[in-house]
Amino acid sequence: MILPGKLQRMRPLSTIFLVATLLTGCATPQPLTSTPQLTVVDTNGVLPPPDRGDLTAGDRPALIGPLDTIEVDVFNVSALSREIQVDASGRIAMPLAGTIDARGRTAAELAEAIEVALRQHYVRNPEVIVNIKNSVSQVATIDGQVNEPGLYPVTNQMTLMRIIASARGMSEFARQEEVVVLRTVGNHRMAGLYDVAAIRRGAYPDPAIYANDVIIVGDSPQRRLFRDIIAASPLLVAPLITILN
Template identity: 45%
Template sequence: MAGCKTLRIAVVFAVSAFIAACNTSSPTDMGIAQGAPASSGYASAALPGDADLRQVPELPAPPETAGGTEVPIAPSDTLEVFVFQVSDLSRAVQVDPSGNINLPLIGNVQAAGKPVRVLEQEITRAYARNYLQNPQVSVTIKESSSRRVTIDGEVNKAGVYQLPPTASLIDAIALGGGFSKVADTGKVYVFRQVGRQKLVALYDVAQIRAGKRANPRIYGGDVVVVFSSSNKVAFQNLKEALGVASSASRIGVGL
């Protein structure tokens, strides 16, 4: 009985902690300032803990993208080249360290630094010049080191993932298996290197899903971090404490 009394006291403390968490809010999370004042351009005040990291309302597209819409091909990318009705010419090829791919009949083709559609057009012209009449060529990026995104924090499957050609923040969260039980959907941070500047922006996924805020594009190299909700953590701890107390009570009754 003494053990059950101790557990009941522990539950009382858990309830008290939960109520306190519900009535307490912190302006910072892991050194990230909330509502950092914006200045001219996209840079705001430096954040605590990292003088080079700056919080911005919206993240700009990486400058190396073609108009901010398509990431160019990079060395080590694996491309799928398909020539319609000519299976001998269709194949997967890897971009070598010099940025070239090697294709049947036409040999080396410079690929790195070009958007996929530009490379498609160049390969089409090369085959049409001497070998095929009206060739239909399509190029897709099968795997790209420049399209990897890190998804961390309160998601069900944190890790490094390969992004589809165009991916949004909602897509990235889905790649990570969705939010965990204690995730705060209003505290989703996206970190991005833009030139020499390290930037971070805060997104509220609930607002995005409700159409109150745009669903931002996610690029290779981004880091998405989902923070936990102190209220949800406290509630989860409360549930576990109540579960332990309930089990102990049943054991005591049995005795």
């Protein structure tokens, strides 16, 4: 027979056991092993240096969008060279060239469109160079359990791990195995589910992130349960520290 006093003393111990079990399940690391996509070098081995091609990202065209700032240089016609902000509808306006749709074009494609427009207004053999000075349209959104959710610029080298790092990493309640990337492809909404812990182990490559992607980092109920137990039972902190040490 369990006396009431003993029962009260057993409840904190059972709660400590539950929390310790949760922590053990969350903290158990999986071993790093070689796969067809990953070669694990042992402690006595040396990682080889990367090739030159490994140090550069694959070509990903930078597209011009609304409110981007571009620099237009017309060779030998300094009066036409200028810095222009694309308007909210994705268009620019230039003397002699008129209004040109810049949205969704690369810098080289827009330069060619400006040259065509200038030829139509009697500018002989125009040579135009366009550079993207500041892009606000090429961004991805990251939300959920990260420390600084928001909009982040997308470059050739942007990947899932890089944008999480840009957001100052995952929060304490993040669920690493539940990271969703939402993307529109051909007017069709698609979603990919990723496991960041598996990517860190090298189980599969770090996926590329593109402009207009939305990344959502999931929430871990187990971590919240642990926080709530500690908050509700301050007397458990000392026994927990003893168990964990």
